[in-house]
């Protein structure tokens with residue numbers, strides 16, 4: 774899959790907005806992710822309000838780049854009625870990776886900003902978005918047209934492969 778070998782974290786974005794159809798296409802890819810028992814524990818916020826984005830960019834010392842993004846996707850996990858609650862964090866990681874890959878495929882730049890499982894960050898984002906207790910923020914993913922170029926890193930390392938034949 775080409776996007777896997779093209780995706781890099783992009784932290785600088787053009788000011789122009791991202792088309793709604795592209796954001797929906799990204800979330801269609803996100804919701805195509807596999808999940809434990811097909812529990813699909815996710816819901817997603819699309820944040821375009823500049824002041825809210827500014828607040829989100831203060832969710833951690835490493836989230837500052839979100840401030841320059843025209844949109845931030847916030848994958849959230851349902852907190853109740855999950856069939857396999859302990860697996861939900863794994864499901865959320867997969868859906869978040871789908872977001873990054875589909876953004877790449879659409880010519881957009883994005884980066885995963887870690888929120889869960891750091892409790893103080895989760896609480897901060899939940900409060901900023903007024904999420905309530907049915908959902909909980911998992912990550913921040915700023916999305917925009919790239920305003921930086923970063924080379925793709927080949928991290929293939931044969932010594933990490935162990936064959937049992």
Ligand SMILES: Cc1cc2nc3c(=O)[nH]c(=O)nc-3n(C[C@H](O)[C@H](O)[C@H](O)COP(=O)(O)O)c2cc1C
Pocket residue numbers: 780781782783784833835836838884885886887888926
């Ligand atoms: C769980 C997770 C949390 C991350 N958190 C941050 C973050 O808080 N801030 C940031 O700038 N990048 C964050 N990143 C992006 C990583 O720094 C990046 O993926 C890594 O350096 C490899 O670079 P690449 O994505 O360009 O291949 C995170 C990535 C993951 C998977």
